[in-house]
Amino acid sequence: MTSAPVHVTRKRPTVAVLGTGITGSGMARSLLRTGLGVRVWNRTQSKAAPLAADGATVTETAEEAVRGADVIVTMLNDGLSVAAALTAAASGVHGGQILLQSSTVGPDATADLAQRAADLGLVGLYAAHLAGQNVAYGGYAGERRAFGGVGGVGAPVRPRRGRARQARGAGGEGVLG
Secondary structure (H helix, E strand, O other): OOOOOOOOOOOOOEEEEEOOOHHHHHHHHHHHHOOOEEEEEOOOHHHHHHHHHHOOEEOOOHHHHHOOOOEEEEOOOOHHHHHHHHHHHHHHOOOOOEEEEOOOOOHHHHHHHHHHHHHHOOEEEEEEEEEOOOOEEEEEEEOHHHHOOOOOOOOOOOOOOOOOOEEOOOOOHHHHO
């Protein structure tokens, strides 16, 4: 008796993008082009709405965006905005999700956000982001276990310019020092 071949399908990771301004929407579109499931949220819904045409699920709340996602990307204006988004999303967070904090924030805000992420059970990956009109530069640091990502989602987060990745410990320590 022969048995039918077993086909194992692996769930594609889902990414929640919080913040869909110019850079956040570009990140979301890039993720969609790779075939990942992407949920988007923005404080101003009209900025997130066009991403539905590209295949993103547009959510009304940050909580809805992060619920069940494997990776949470923040691309917001400043540290206070990221803190507010994490607070709004908190009841949708589950331990072990990767937080890719890409918003441009200073060292003090990074330390605060790292603590908030740890309190929520998130695994932090801190991708410093500097953008100009025609080019974006970035480098990132964080917990070593975040670099492999979920299904490799963290792996392609390599800057084309700027410094290479550095596993510098918990809490965004690479951003701090």
